Amino acid sequence: MMLPLVSGCTEQQINPFGDDFKGHLVLLGTLFPKHPGVGNPEVRQWLLGELPSGVHIRPEGGPESQNILFLWPYDLDPVEPIFPVPIPPVYPEIALRGLITMLPEMKPYLERTPKPTVDGGYYTKTRENRPLIGPLPVNGAYLMGAFSGYGIMASCAAGELLAAHLTGSPLPPYAPAFTLERYQDREYEKLLEKWGDTGQL
Numbered sequence: 001m002m003l004p005l006v007s008g009c010t011e012q013q014i015n016p017f018g019d020d021f022k023g024h025l026v027l028l029g030t031l032f033p034k035h036p037g038v039g040n041p042e043v044r045q046w047l048l049g050e051l052p053s054g055v056h057i058r059p060e061g062g063p064e065s066q067n068i069l070f071l072w073p074y075d076l077d078p079v080e081p082i083f084p085v086p087i088p089p090v091y092p093e094i095a096l097r098g099l100i101t102m103l104p105e106m107k108p109y110l111e112r113t114p115k116p117t118v119d120g121g122y123y124t125k126t127r128e129n130r131p132l133i134g135p136l137p138v139n140g141a142y143l144m145g146a147f148s149g150y151g152i153m154a155s156c157a158a159g160e161l162l163a164a165h166l167t168g169s170p171l172p173p174y175a176p177a178f179t180l181e182r183y184q185d186r187e188y189e190k191l192l193e194k195w196g197d198t199g200q201l
Helices: 041-048 091-102 104-110 151-167 180-184 186-193
Strands: 002-009 056-060 067-071 117-124 132-135 142-145
Touching: 067 091, 091 104, 132 151, 132 180, 142 151, 180 186
Parallel strands: none
Antiparallel strands: 002 067, 002 117, 056 067, 132 142
């Protein structure tokens, strides 16, 4: 499963405001005053609707850098990957407006927006957005992946868990929740049917 990922540079931590925090944007008439689809009810609904939480930001570069990296994976529908990654020309402003919802003091940048460097890619994720860590059904092969945006934050714990698999050390009780074999568990499949929000970062 792939999710489009676009970032503006000039990532996602757990939302500090909780899962109920949403990025409320009124895009119609400001960001898209002449959008060709404004007359289309579906387009209007998207332009006026509530977008998901998930905008995040961090410093980029060394101690002297004045750059920040911020992104907002607001489009959470799985897609087939296309290269080069199609990046909407309005993405930097959408992401900036989402960031302003969380950090209102960024608002002056709407009037004097520095020229961003925009890059993109894809999040690789599982259906429930839980990573894969453990052995594969091929002797001697192991997997650690599908972190979909939280790899840096989870890498130490994930590496420790994978090392336990590799060395035959005692595994923690939660280890089966991250193996590929979980999809053969009927009880786990039942959980997937009622999973709800995946907490996409």
